[in-house]
Amino acid sequence: MKFTEKNLSAIRGGAFCLIFVCLFASATRAQMKMHAINVGQAEAVLLEFPAHAVLIxxxxxxxxxxxxxxRFRRHLIEYLDAFFARRTDLNQTLHSVIVSHPHKDHTKNLRAIFERYTVRHFIEGGGAVNASGMxxxxxxxxxxxxxxxxxxRIYAREVKRPSFLRDWSAELLSGSQAELKFLSAGRRCNDENNGSLVLRVAYRGxxxxxxxxxxxxxxxxxxxxCGGLLNRLxxxxxxxxxxxxxxxLKVGHHxxxxxxxEAFLQKVTPKFAVLSAGVPATRSRNTFHAWFFGHPNEIVVKLLEENIAETxxxxxITTMTKPRTLIESRPLDKAIYCTCWDGDIVFTVDADGNLPAPATSN
Ligand SMILES: [Zn+2]
Ligand SMILES: [Zn+2]
Structure with missing residues (x-):
């Protein structure tokens, strides 16, 4: 082909478009999202980074x-399928799957995840042989x-060691500019809840x-x-x-x-609180639902309202004062989100480090 002036300008235009598309793509990827996926009285959180995805x-x-x-398993899989269809660059790969603790409401769909997607790292803190999710x-x-x-398999006594998960953290930092740090890990407690893995994620401030x-x-x-984990933190x-x-703050224990x-909230000073819980008014014939457990608790929601200034x-909202008893229905205008009121909840930190109110599916 002869490079006439017309051809050259077309080539220049094409190159400009390519650069523009690349810049646009990297700008949309230079962000982090936290997806609290609505799995009912249970928990599944997807962390989306510029070059990695992590499932907690x-x-x-x-x-x-x-x-x-x-229906909650179907929703989790459909959500992740749609996520990977959008983020084709991730090639159906979860950089890490982290299990906070071996209770069924945190582990039930693990196998489906490992069968469907590529996983590079599996992180857990152990637990008693008879724990419900073991x-x-x-x-x-x-x-x-x-x-x-x-x-x-990580333990609380190790998290302060300089060598702790060093390569793992370095990979996420260099590829995605994301700082992931465990503040606590497995503790061999009678109550697995207090051996939960505690993870802090920082991205663009x-x-x-x-x-x-x-x-x-x-x-x-x-x-x-072995002692309450909140006090230990x-x-x-x-x-x-x-x-x-x-x-x-992803609020503890649904x-x-x-x-x-109060002491914990005063240390965290969250701008936004997120709860993962089922709809208390919906009861199934088994005992594993929000009404049976009394989640979310009215006193806890009140405490969050007192400690969060953002609206x-x-x-x-519907909250409960006690398990299997009274249900309270009332309005809420503080920045407290629950999968039980909001469905799927998605926070975005953009390329400039802005963190606006989350998008919700309800
Ligand atoms: Zn749980
Ligand atoms: Zn639990």
Whole structure:
């Protein structure tokens, strides 16, 4: 082909378009999203970074439908399929799957995830053999061994070591400019909730805190545990209290009465709070739903309202004062979000480090 002036200008135009498309694509990717996926009385959070995706927990409320028909499992898979259809650059690959603790509401759909997508790292904190989600975790340990997936069983006593998960963190930092740091990990507690993995994520000056089902205290009752994880997180010697400050707090234990304390909230000073819980008014014939557990708890939601200044578009919420008793219905205008009121919840930190109110599906 002869390079006439017309051809050259077409080539220049094409090159400009290519550069423009590349710039546009990288601008839309120079952001982080946190997706709290609505899996009912359970938890599954997808972290979307410029070059990686990380899944924290793969739970789903038990609806007594056959596994493949379970509407929360279907929703989780459809959500992730749509995510990977948009992020074709990720090649159906989750950089990491993290299990906060081995309770069924956090592990139920793990196997479906590992069967459907490529996973590079599996991170868990162990737990008692009879923990409700341990059969799911054991199944994944087998898959991990078969497929040579990197496996990390992490414990609280290790998190302060300089070498702790160094290569793993470095990969996410260099590829996605995301800082992921565990503030606590497995603790061999009687109550697995207090052995939850606690993860802090920072991206372009904004931060997110994931505390699993951490509780205030577990020293009461006939089977005392190893101490409340929330209190431990406030302890300088055991953890990193200076790193608790976060813009988004994924509230502990589905908004349970024992999953939030004033002292903890005053340390975190969240701008936004997110709860993952089922709809209390919906009861299935098994016992694993929000009404049975009393989630989200009215006292906890009130405490969050007192400690969060940011407002949200008003919404009518349903909370509970006690398990299996009273249901309260009332308006809310503080920046507290729940999968039980909002459906799927998506926070975005843009390329300039802005963190506006999340998008919700309801
Ligand atoms: Zn849970
Ligand atoms: Zn739990």
């Amino acid at each position: 927990d793969a739970g789903g409320e038990d609806t007594f439908e056959a596994a493949a028909q379970n 059969d799911d975790v054991r199944a994944i340990r087998n898959i991990v061994a078969e497929k040579s997936i990197a496996y990390h 904004k931060s997110f805190l994931f505390i699993g089902d951490a509780e205030v205290d577990d020293k009461e009752g006939r089977n005392p545990g 406030l302890n300088d010697e055991a953890a990193f209290p200076a790193l608790l400050d976060a813009d988004v 908004g349970s009465r024992n999953g939030t304390s 949200r578009a008003p919404v009518n």
